[in-house]
Amino acid sequence: MLINNSKYYPLFFLIFFVELVCAQNSAKGRIVDAKTNKEVSGVDVFINENNKPVLTTTSGNFMVQSDSIIYKLKFLRKNYALETVDVTPENAPNIFVQLSQEKESNIQEVVIHNEKPKYKNKKENPAYAIMQEVWKRKRNNGLDKFDTYTYKEYEKIQFDANNLDSAFMKKKIFNKLEFIFEYKDSTAAGKIGLPIFLNEAIYENYGENRPSKKTKRLLIAQKTSGFQDNQIITLTAKNLYRDINIYDNTLNYFDIGFPSPVGETGFSTYDYNLLDTISVRGEQAYKIRYQPKRTEVLAFQGYLYIDTDTYAVLGATLKSTQKINVNFINSISTELEYDNPDEKTFLPRKFVTEIEMTPFSKKKTSKSIIAKRSVDYSEYDFNKPLEDKVFKRQEEEYDDKFVDKDDAFWTKARPDSLSKTEQGVYDMLDKLQQTPKFNRIVKLYETLGSGYYNVVKGIDLGPIFSIYGKNEVEGDRIRLGARTYFTRNDPWRVQFYTAYGFKDHQVKYGAEGRFMFNRVNRFTVGAGTRRDILQLGVQLTNDDGIMARTFASSTIFARGENASLSSVNQTNIFTSIEPWKNFQIRVDGTMQSITSANPEGFNLMYYKDGQLRKTANDSHVTVSLIARPGAKFSQTGIDRYEHGTLAPTIVLKYTRGIQGLFGSDFNYNKLQFMFYKPILIGSWGKTLINFEAGKNFDTVPLALQNVIPGNQSYSLAANTFAQLNYYEFVADTYTTLHLEHHFNGKILSYIPLIKKLKLREVAFIRGAYGTLSDASKAINVEGFKYSAPSEHIYYEYGVGIENIGFGNLRIFRVDFNWRGNYLDRPDISKFGIKAGFQVGF
DSSP states (O other), rough: EEEEEEEGHHHHHHHHHHHHOOEEEEEEEEEETTTOOOOSSEEEEEETTTTSSEOOSSSSSEEEESSSOOEEEEEEEETTEEEEEOOOOOTTTTTEEEOOOOOOEEEEEEOOOOOOOOOGGGGGHHHHHHHHHHHOOOOOEGGGSSSEEEEEEEEEEEEEEEOOOOHHHHHHGGOOOOGGGGGGGOTTSSSSEEEEEEEEEEEEEEEEEESSSSEEEEEEEEESSSOOOOHHHHHHHHHTTTOTTTTSSSSEEETEEEEEETTTGGGGEEEEEEEEEEEEEEEEEEEEEEEEOTTTTOOOEEEEETTTOOOOOEEEEEEOTTTTTTTTTEEEEEEEHHHEEEETTEEEEEEEEEEESSSSSOOOTOEEEEEEEEEEEEEEEEEEOOGGGGSOOOOOGGSSSGGGEEEEEHHHHOSSSSOHHHHHHHHHHHHHOOOOOHHHHHHHHHHHHHHHEEEEEEEEEGGGGSSEETTTEEEEEEEEEEEESSSTTOEEEEEEEEEETTOOOOOEEEEEEEEETTTTTEEEEEEEEEEEEEEOOSSOOOOSSSSSOHHHOOSBBBSOOOOOEEEEEEEEEEEEEEEEEEEEEEEEEEEEEEEETTTTTOOOOOEEETTTEEEEEEEEEEEEEOOOOOEEEEOSSSSEEEOOOOOOOOEEEEEEOOTTTOOOOEEEEEEEEEEEEEEOOOOGEEEEEEEEEEOSSOOOOGGGGGEOOOBBBBBOTSSSSSOOTTTEEESSSEEEEEEEEEETTGGGGSSSTGGGGOOEEEEEEEEEEEOOOOHHHHHBBBBGGGGOOOOOOOOEEEEEEEEEEEEEEEEEEEEEEEEETTSTTTTTEEEEEEEEEEOOO
């Protein structure tokens, strides 16, 4: 089966490693009169931003528990001032609260609504009038109004294993690792929180709006707790978070759209209730509580703080509902603070996001990871002249030592000092790095996450997921490979593989080497060769890379007999460069010979100069322009790991076949274009768009022709047509369009009983149109078999069910596909079912 979204592998295996699902946070302490020091009873205790007390004390002692993270407690009693206490791992077991008596006239009025008011219509709701003013005066990021700007950004990401207990500590896996529990935090319920990862980063941001648009985000310092070389944890940490703007209609979490409570469409999703007028950093603000009309949808609940004069958003809290339907996620909470320099703009001040991740069960006794990211924005400076060299990428910025800073630097650079627990993370993980057993555990999960197993320094075996395959020609197929790997930022890489088919008794192989000369513009050269059995015609806009996994070795079960395999002997050299960030120019030179791997069942013979030939000899040069605007990557070596984004992929390719070069038989010209983009559609989910178009301007045999991609396997395969046979449609000129929409459970959440399964619906439609000239048919011995979808646009459609599984582990998907037309053809499939794994949120 095909596992999609490989960028989420690290997330899956990190969560599995800590065998983690739902944290139960507790706090306890004592409440006394500040003047007399006597215990006070009858005190209402509120957790975080909740407006309903979870406890009314009967003595001077209290203990509270919550299904979510407790970061704040409020204490209220008649004739006493409201007291607020920030809760940390250090003070949670023993909180000391002193309530001050005040005259009634000096007590801030606190309005608690246990039930939301009912209005005949939203226009009667005073919160609606306030939100209308917010929408009228919708603000933009203030950075856009200045000619130039600079600011500093401090980011801290911490992972804690939460809800552990003494039984967990005694597990055999922790033999010889007991010292890590010296850094634990104990809760009142006897559970344990164990810090496992801490990453700090400082960025300097530069921007120019006029006369031209330029931006640069420069990482100047980074400190990671012992995991600098760990692909799984570092990539997971960066992939969890997205930048959000509270004024947008849709907020992006995990590339899933959540409706914003400040968006203009908010009242279609949320109920709003005006609670009070309070002071926020010296400004009078309306405090508005919002909550979703339906708890089954992907939405938030929390509070908005709106300036009473300017209707600017001063702050907001966003908390997911208990029924959040996101894989591996139990809860999300975000706190936002904004500064408002004028009536039209805002500037980010501080963002704090906590994510509770769990792999399997939602039971409160299960283990979890709490991932917390805080970002402080400071030192804004505007309209200061910036030299052009500020925006240019410099070689030293990509050096591993560039971000290494001493402790004195960090002490000065941090907006707040590290807590004792946070300081302990660095010490603990430094010790772990020296422990052989820990390194073996990390190695195991690195292998699962990357697909490669390290045998000696610098040599990895793999990928392990390509070891076994099966097809009609080779029968059972075994593939073994290896690569060089010294560090995550290696500037060069050598890879090879060998494969053997137990039916054809032939050895296949492939090898490739690549070297990057410059980390700034990523100037790279490479060369490779292979001799293998391949399933051609399963991808239109393909590349000439030697080490790509072949579709033939991926297919274990398929509908019908697949005899249309090719034997390919190929050699490739290439060079590439990125003259601008996320824009690549690549030139490939390829020499190849292609014959049928199964002449009895698949005929690739063609006529050339009146002669019948069985081998297509081809030499061609390909120029590719590849744009990935907005994409983000980790590492600076020959191989990079992409962060999860909604960045599009745009490819334009020109291929020139050169007759006579290394025995090539054909002159030809081919032009191809591909566009791929995921788009969030508010609360209705996410649409994936893939459009491709191309044209062969000259006559070529079937081995070099454009084939509309079919998929005869029972697995999901992106950008293929599920109900097409291989080589069913062949085209000189083609266009294809794939539209796939993920509703994120929007529809099924309305159906009783079904909604409890938390299934998500998918709908898709695919279309292809093309033409095939008579000359292109005539050149092939069996050209009469082949045609293009020229009479009508071929289409197929279907629905899918994803998020199938149990607890928080819901990674299985099933698609139901229907063929729309060309139904009179022999050996077609009008209906089919595909299934596979989707490791993602």
